[in-house]
Amino acid sequence: TQLRYTNLNDSAFGGKGWGYxxxxxxxxxxxxxxxxxxFNLLLDGNAPTAGETLQVGDAFAQSYMYQQVxxxxxxxxxxxxxxxxxxxxxxxxxxxxxxxxxxxxxxWYTDPIGSYIDLEAEDWRFETSNPEENGFFFPNGTGVSFxxxxxxxxxxxHMLAFSANDVGFIRWSQKSSSSNLDGSIRWEGVxxxxxxxxxxxxxxxxxxxxxxxxxxxxxxxxxxxxLPMQFNISYGYKFHSLPxxxxxxxxxxxxxxxxxxxxxxxxx
Numbered sequence: 566t567q568l569r570y571t572n573l574n575d576s577a578f579g580g581k582g583w584g585y586x587x588x589x590x591x592x593x594x595x596x597x598x599x600x601x602x603x604f605n606l607l608l609d610g611n612a613p614t615a616g617e618t619l620q621v622g623d624a625f626a627q628s629y630m631y632q633q634v635x636x637x638x639x640x641x642x643x644x645x646x647x648x649x650x651x652x653x654x655x656x657x658x659x660x661x662x663x664x665x666x667x668x669x670x671x672x673w674y675t676d677p678i679g680s681y682i683d684l685e686a687e688d689w690r691f692e693t694s695n696p697e698e699n700g701f702f703f704p705n706g707t708g709v710s711f712x713x714x715x716x717x718x719x720x721x722x723h724m725l726a727f728s729a730n731d732v733g734f735i736r737w738s739q740k741s742s743s744s745n746l747d748g749s750i751r752w753e754g755v756x757x758x759x760x761x762x763x764x765x766x767x768x769x770x771x772x773x774x775x776x777x778x779x780x781x782x783x784x785x786x787x788x789x790x791x792l793p794m795q796f797n798i799s800y801g802y803k804f805h806s807l808p809x810x811x812x813x814x815x816x817x818x819x820x821x822x823x824x825x826x827x828x829x830x831x832x833x
Contacts, residue, residue, distance in 0.1 A: 584639040597626035615675040622671030631660040660706035662699040665692040684750040695740035708735035724801040731792040
C-alpha cells in the first residue's frame with residue numbers, strides 16, 4: 566500500500582521539466598519455496614514413504630513488514646517527435662518484524678519398520694527479529710532504499726520503460742536472533758517413564774534437550790536482509806491504422822528464488 570504526492574514544478578532548479586515526489590508506503594511480504602517431497606511429508610506424514618529418501622532441502626521462506634518514507638525528483642523532456650521522463654528517489658525504512666528460514670539441502674529417511682528417522686541437514690538457518698515486539702510501526706530495524714525509473718516515447722508509437730525499485734537493505738536490531746542446524750540427526754523415539762506418572766513438563770523438557778543438542782542458537786545478534794529489489798523493463802507499440810497496441814514486459818527479482826516474470830499482451 567502506498568500514498569504518493571507528485572508536484573511537477575517547471576521552475577525547480579532554474580530549469581524546466583523538474584518536479585518532486587513524496588511517498589509513504591507499508592509493505593508486507595510473505596513467500597516460500599519448497600520441494601514436493603517436503604510438501605507431501607507435511608500433508609501425509611512419513612508412513613507412506615517409509616524406506617524412501619525424501620528431499621526436504623532446497624527450501625526457503627521469509628516474511629516481514631516495514632514502512633518506507635521516500636523523497637524523489639522527476640525530470641521530463643518533451644519535443645515534437647519524442648518525450649522522456651526520469652525519476653529517482655531515496656527512502657528511509659522502518660522495519661517491524663522478520664522471520665526467515667533457509668535450507669540449501671537436506672534429506673529425510675524413515676526406517677521401513679519404524680525404528681528410527683534420519684534427518685540430514687546442511688547449514689539450515691533460522692533468523693528472527695525481536696520476538697517480544699512485533700507491532701505495526703515498531704522500530705525493530707532500520708534501512709535505506711533507492712529507486713530509479715526511465716520512460717521514453719517516440720512518434721507516439723513506441724514506448725520503452727525501465728525501472729529499479731526498492732534497492733536497499735534493512736539492519737535488524739541487536740535484540741534479533743539466529744539459529745543453525747547442521748549435521749546428521751537420528752531420532753529413535755521417546756522412552757516414556759511410568760505412563761501413569763508423567764510430569765507436566767516431560768515433553769517440553771525433551772523438546773528442549775533435542776534443541777540444545779542439535780540447534781546452535783545465537784541470541785542478541787543483529788543481522789541484515791536485502792529489500793525485495795525488483796527490475797522491470799517493458800516495450801510497447803501502437804499500430805498506425807488500428808486502435809490496437811502490443812506490449813511486452815519482464816519483471817525480475819534478483820535476490821529471490823523466482824524466475825523472471827514475462828508478459829505479452831494486446832490492448833484494444
